[in-house]
Amino acid sequence: MRGVSHDLDCLHVTLRARLKPLAPGLTPRAVLDKFAAVQMLDVHFPTTDGRTLILRRYTELAADQRILVQQLKLDLPPQPPPRITAPSKSADTPANAV
Numbered sequence: 001m002r003g004v005s006h007d008l009d010c011l012h013v014t015l016r017a018r019l020k021p022l023a024p025g026l027t028p029r030a031v032l033d034k035f036a037a038v039q040m041l042d043v044h045f046p047t048t049d050g051r052t053l054i055l056r057r058y059t060e061l062a063a064d065q066r067i068l069v070q071q072l073k074l075d076l077p078p079q080p081p082p083r084i085t086a087p088s089k090s091a092d093t094p095a096n097a098v
Helices: 004-022 028-035 063-071
Strands: 040-046 052-058
Touching (some): 028 063
């Protein structure tokens, strides 16, 4: 059974091999620490009809993170498309109402 430790070892080995020709002065730990600041968050906007527009977004990269992405020849995925939720049930509406 593979554990988290094994997965991290594989990540470090892969990242080290990728760094060697592209950014030989960087360590896998330094790269992971730099990218740890990138976060994914959901921004909720209520609509006038009771629904909620949800935009899932990762935070904008800092200048040094953008340089690192370019240096490592990485492509970030596009921001996910927005979602919209169904209207919330009103507290005044009985549960069995149609």
